[in-house]
Amino acid sequence: MTASKHQRSDRVGVYICYCGGNISDHVDVEKVRADVEKIPGVAVARTNMFMCSDPGQELIIEDLRQGRIDRVVVASCAPSLHETTFRGAITRAGANPYIYEHANIREHVSWVLHGDRATAKAEKLVAAAVGKARLLEPLQPIRVEARRHVTVIGGGIAGLKAARVLADRGLEVVLIEKSPFLGGHVARLDRVAPHGEKAADLVAELARSVLEDEAITVLTRSQLVGFDGYVGNYDLRVRAVSDGDGEGQGTYVPFRGVSGGTPPELTIETGAIIMATGFRSYRPRRGEYGHGDHAEVVTLPEFIRRFSMAESADGTLVLDGRIIRSIAMIHCVGSRQIPGIHEEDAEGRLNEYCSRVCCSAVLHAACRIRERFPGTRVHDLYRDIRTYGRDQEELYQRASGAGVVFYRFSPEEPPRVTAAQEGAAGQDFPLRVTVRDGLTFGEEVEMGVDLVVLATGMEAAQVGDLVAMMKLPVGSDRFLQEVHPKLAPVESSVAGVFLAGTAQAPMTIGEACNGAAAAAVKAASLLGRGYLELDPFVAEVDPDLCQGTGDCVRACLAEGALEMVEENGHARARVVAARCLGCGACVAVCPTGAIDLKGWSLKQYEAMVDMIVADLAEST
């Protein structure tokens, strides 16, 4: 620490914004300017209608270039909106962007206070900012080496796509898949909506190109068991998924064979992680639409699998040797659940979201049944038809054209699936579906069927272990959550961890691939230069003051951010800047004041408090 550290600047420039009336309607901006101008250390104080506009920024740039100021305070909206704008302006003027302090006089003042109180509070906040700004030091962003290596977790279509794009961008990739197979749920589909490609072709083509690529290492039957490090430098531990028995090599496991043994744990040094862990299909409760009570009630994934082995009897569908003359398909099973109407699961949760793919998947299946087996009737029971994407609405139309009959039910009164009564008229079917049909003017209608297909939706994959280990945020729907649904749609709040595909929300194959490609490109651009620049607002130890008590290490919230090292035979605390959160917990406990935060030092706080309690008129 140099002596200059606590020298105060006396060339602070203050720029106060009208925000087009947003601020100036309640704060007397010109009075603030006149009073602030008199504060010691303030060299210039200016106002502008919109400080963020080009002419506004130009004021700052010009004063810096002319050497009139060497510290900048802008009083305007919340720093989340424009802090980077003004730091950018300072950089363009050729100065260090960290000589900047922000006073929020919109959200904190003009939107909540009026009249003299607003003006008085604005003056206090600006004065405090000036107090701090006088003590600001130029800082350099923390530069950390970054490994040009990404680990993708999950080998479904999203994980495969992410790996493919990353390798194309020249990065090394490890793909970790817990099952023995690549392809995820898509590998369990037949032809896929809306265009009818073979799922097998999509998966096989992509998986082959991934397996053949030397830049991609594929680890199947593997799971992540350890996560350490920080953005650009994560250390992962991966272990083989045991078959449950944990048998050592050479052990004979009855009815399974001789265990090949579990390969040792391995460590992966990587720079970023893409979570592509996918979804889990909803499993109906016993008795939900007769599931579990009647063998003829199956879920859509089960049906798709059986239908791929369909046979025909004179144009009528035959499944597993049984002639299927009539099928009812029920939408929204396990999705769009409503509190008070639907039953909660064992953990007291409901799936209130729409699963988004089931409408198209069920209609696609309905079309294929009718087009290949005109002797088989299809009854489609929906709440709403949500065929929302390109070429999906056409599926709805195509299903109508193919003779599918639709019924609309309300969630309060869902269809009932019961065993047909012996000998009742028109009831030579094993099951009977009864529904109060909105399309038939709210009347009850009933149909005899050989099979009921439940369009079961998507649930979040069970990745609680990873969520806990990596501290990933999860939405109320239990899917992994992005930072911002629009502006940061594939970023998680953990730096260097990205989201791809249905790990994040229900998506079609195309959407999952979009998300995966976006996540891959984000990761590639993060690591592409081989180093990262992080904000410099981290703890700093003064080795002359440090007594080596280690209090700070115990108080630290970020694992590995502080460590004790030997320096000239003495124990001293050292900060690992890339891991430090800048929270200040260490500063509060250090008995000698040896540790401080760059850009938010105790002295700077004291200066702010001094300015808040000072009588402005007096100090001038």
Added chain:
Amino acid sequence: MTLVTPDFVEELQQYGDDTVLRCFNCGTCVAICPLINDSFPRRLIRYIQIGARDRILAGGRDLWQCLHCGLCSRTCPRQADPAEVILSLKRLVLAAWREEDTKNV
């Protein structure tokens, strides 16, 4: 309670075009039809879709209210051609009445 009999749509094919299942029950035809009459003509189309033959025959006379202005067919977003369906139904109803008369003679 109505039991769905999907075969009826095929029976009707002998009386006219097979457009009925294209209808997705939006109700545009009801809104545009100058006859302000209890869901006319969608009600009939829906009865055909679920095969409620008896109800169509029971209300057979109502079919003759239709002016054949064609507004419904022109505005139907699914080209279900309701006006043409009414004509098919008239043929069906006439055939049924004829059968009945012959029986009664």
